Amino acid sequence: MASHAQTTERPEDLTSAEASSESSEFTPNKVLMDLMKCTPSAEDKLPDGSPARIDRPEAVDAINAIMKKEFPGIDFAKIYGGLLDDRELGRYERGEVHWPSEYRRTAMRIFFGVDTDKKLGFSRRRLALQPVLDPQQLNREDGSEAAESAGGAAVQALTGSRPAAAHRGRSRTVDASTAHPARVYDYWLGGKDNFAVDRAFADTLTTKFPWVPTAARSNRDFRVRAVEAVAAAGVRQFLDIGTGLPAPGNTHEVAQRITPQARVLYVDNDPMVGVHQRALMTGSREGRTDYVEADIRQPRLIFDDPALANTLDLREPVCLVLAAVLHFIPDLAEAQRIVRALLDPLPSGSFLIVSHGTPDFVTPQEAAEYERMYTAGEAIARTRTKDEIATFFTDLDILDPGYVAVSEWRPADESDKRPKPHDVSLYGVVGRVR
Ligand SMILES: C[S@@+](CC[C@H](N)C(=O)[O-])C[C@H]1O[C@@H](n2cnc3c(N)ncnc32)[C@H](O)[C@@H]1O
Incomplete structure (x- = not known):
């Protein structure tokens, strides 16, 4: 073309x-x-x-x-x-x-x-839909020196650590000229790892929906409580895809508080997360963490990466964490295929944690305005209804309290001060593989 x-x-x-x-x-x-x-x-x-x-x-x-x-x-x-x-x-x-x-x-x-x-x-x-990874690079499996990208080199220079295998040959440089979900989310969480373009993009949405930063914090808190619940159920391995930039409550911190031997493999496709990967790798002495820069749309690359075999034993249950990431896959059928491909290799007793943007809790006018912004490229999450989100959990047993707003999932704060479903507009769901 x-x-x-x-x-x-x-x-x-x-x-x-x-x-x-x-x-x-x-x-x-x-x-x-x-x-x-x-x-x-x-x-x-x-x-x-x-x-x-x-x-x-x-x-x-x-x-x-x-x-x-x-x-x-x-x-x-x-x-x-x-x-x-x-x-x-x-x-x-x-x-x-x-x-x-x-x-x-x-x-x-x-x-x-x-x-x-x-x-x-x-x-x-x-x-x-700014593609953080070039699809041609995504398909390159060799990870050869010739394929080593400027992004991989940048990570190495900045962190002093060797990029993980999937990172080599695929990473692109950090792009400060377009908004990226990890940095926009970081801004809403009050972080400093974001650029002017991310803040401008985030502000456009918060002008219309001022509660979005509350939603970001509630999402993060939900993930913490959900990981705690799964770790308390005895699961020691976590595959956290769409990790986000490091912030208090990283999955390994939460899981290793409960089980010091817990192992966590983080995956994200944003090179900026790769730059900060070392902060994700500071786990307990007994446990283990690693980071792979890869796209969730390429589950095979994730499972084939040596870091996965080094971190997770797929004969034992694994908790797949997909917190606020599936809504960046606009096509429902593709999102379903991805979840299936990620769950298939996991044994019985594994868990799936999902949080996902939804129009179910807002007024029809707000939903319509969001839709307009999404179509105009001013919002990046493809919201889905409860029935659509439920298709990710076919054949899984859903943990109590079921499909609820993230702030309502086993809330730490039982008072009515916690954010209302309307103000978070994200479902939080946890299921167990039979
Ligand atoms: C809103 S943040 C959520 C961070 C974290 N999971 C949490 O809930 O606190 C979404 C993350 O998903 C990542 N992401 C978006 N699309 C992705 C894709 N196609 N593959 C892998 N990661 C992706 C972004 O880079 C970002 O770090």
Whole structure:
């Protein structure tokens, strides 16, 4: 499929650009550059009769003037990104920024006379589904030195530790130009391992749904209580996929408090989590922890990684922890296949812990607004109903209290001060493999 870098369409012929926008990641924003040449204010003609390219400073001034006019109440000096500058517009042209702020996109649409962000060359999906791992790299099994990526090297340089096998050859560098779930979540939890783009993205959602940081904390607390319950039931092995950035209550800390011999294999596909992997590896002397950078959509790569065999004994029960990660798999059938493929190798007596975003606890208006934001790439979790989430637990025995909001799952705080289901909007469920 042609990418923007190869197309030559003018603004009046953007259909092919729209069709190809999914493939245009990481390519210079040719569409925007073409628009710069053809904007109505670029009246001067070059000697060959073609329209002169509008100056960046001129475009920046005009876009900023439109921003101020369209959003009169906004103090741009105080918000992330603020007014546009020449350097930033250059980054848009080079395709380094996939999803500028709503204010900037609106002003640019007006300035360039187009009705969609795609026609500016910005793809909503880039932000919503930013692939942290390149699928071609994911399929590479050899882990050879030649395949060793800059990301793996960066981890090594930053942590002094050798990247895990799945990490070698697959990791990409930390990308500070697009929002990533682990860093957005870290921001909501009050962490410091996030970039401006993550905070801006997170703030867009919290402007509409102010309770989201509460939901993040409740999710984390649910995972702690669920891991405690499973460890107390005698399970000593945990496979935690979609680990997140290290924060108080990491799975190994919780499990090893109950069983010092507990072993935990962490898996995440965000290179930033890999950078902090050492913090996940400081378990008890008796126990063991390891980290694999891999994508949940590749269960075989996870099970084939030597770190798994070194950490977990699949003849003994394992607790599979999928906390707030399945909702990043938009397709339900794919999410079901993933869960099946992850559970299949685990013996009877294993457990599955899932937390998952849901529209079930909010008003229809809120659900509709969330859906709009999800479609616009302003939210990244594909929420699911109780019945959909239940399909992950086919043939498992569900532990009490069943399918409830994360804050209602065996709450530590029995008072009515704990967050309401509406304010967490995540189901927390634990099942046992028969
Ligand atoms: C909201 S955080 C949840 C962190 C942790 N499980 C918790 O509940 O506290 C979601 C995590 O899933 C990871 N993630 C998202 N998509 C993933 C994928 N396809 N494969 C592996 N990890 C993924 C993100 O990088 C992020 O660290």
